[in-house]
Structures are given as C-alpha cells and as structure tokens.
C-alpha cells in the first residue's frame with residue numbers, strides 16, 4: 001500500500017496541527033478537569049501526542065469501537081470495550097484519528113451522554129471532505145483530508161502503517 005500512496009500532509013504539518021489543536025483544547029477545557037477518552041485503535045497516536053501537550057489536570061481512559069476492521073468500507077459498529085472510568089457528570093473529550101462518515105463518533109457521543117456525561121466534546125485529527133451530511137461536527141479538527149482512503153498517524157492500511165508520522169493517501173485507481 002505504501003508504494004501506491006502519496007503524502008498529503010507531511011510530518012511537520014501534522015505536528016503543527018497537533019500543537020494548534022492542543023492550544024484550542026486548552027482554551028476550552030483547562031479549567032474543567034476533563035476525562036480524555038481515546039478511541040482505540042486509530043486514535044492512539046494523535047491522542048498520545050496530544051496528551052503530552054495538555055498541561056492541565058485531566059483523567060485518561062480509552063474505549064474501543066470499530067466498524068471498518070482492515071476494510072476500506074465501513075460496516076456496523078462493533079463495541080469492543082466501554083470506558084472503565086465513570087463518565088457521569090464529567091466533561092469528556094473523545095479523541096479519534098478520523099471523522100469519515102461520522103457514524104463512529106456520533107454513536108460514541110450518544111452513548112457517553114446516555115451514561116450521564118455532563119458534556120462530550122470531540123477531537124479528530126483528520127476530517128474527511130466527503131461532501132456528506134455527517135451526523136456529528138467535531139469540536140476540534142487537526143487537518144482536513146480529501147475524499148480518498150488515507151493512512152498513517154494512527155490510521156491503518158489493511159491493518160498496517162499506523163506508525164507513519166505523515167498522512168498518506170492511496171493513489172487514485174491503485
């Protein structure tokens with residue numbers, strides 16, 4: 001997959017975006033003692049790098065919801081792990097790698113509100129410009145990406161390459 005791809009956001013651009021999102025989150029949540037929840041698996045790189053830039057008290061936990069697996073087309077959402085930390089009454093920040101059709105984050109947000117979260121904010125590293133009327137608008141966005149299959153910085157290509165520091169897109173027709 002790597003050979004059939006092109007870099008659409010290089011590592012320097014990615015890092016600058018993480019800095020900007022961290023500053024925006026700080027301005028909104030620094031005095032809220034938030035619970036930060038990483039959506040596994042794709043959210044792990046963005047969330048980990050974000051956490052080291054958030055210089056205020058917070059709690060951290062994760063949840064695992066997936067609907068793509070190694071595929072490039074989404075299916076039914078599968079919950080593998082709910083957050084262990086209590087969310088009732090908390091300001092919750094959910095961190096994920098990409099908002100594509102928005103189905104995953106909309107379901108996650110709804111479920112956290114049902115569990116009694118006081119507010120649920122969402123941060124995604126990449127927002128895909130696919131022209132869809134998404135069920136959720138992310139509160140914090142790193143970068144936009146074109147309507148193509150993208151990978152790197154947490155996002156997989158058939159299960160691999162989450163570790164790339166830049167964002168790649170599969171070449172058209174590849």
Ligand SMILES: O=P(O)(O)OC[C@H]1O[C@H](OP(=O)(O)OP(=O)(O)O)[C@H](O)[C@@H]1O
Nearest residue numbers: 041042066067068099100101102103104
């Ligand atoms: O906006 P959507 O169309 O719902 O797609 C976005 C979701 O897809 C990816 O997860 P995936 O199901 O691939 O699981 P993964 O994080 O384990 O790769 C990504 O991490 C988001 O959670």
Ligand SMILES: Nc1nc2[nH]cnc2c(=O)[nH]1
Nearest residue numbers: 100148149150151155156
């Ligand atoms: N790796 C990857 N996962 C996704 N999940 C939803 N859209 C995408 C995408 O473009 N790439």
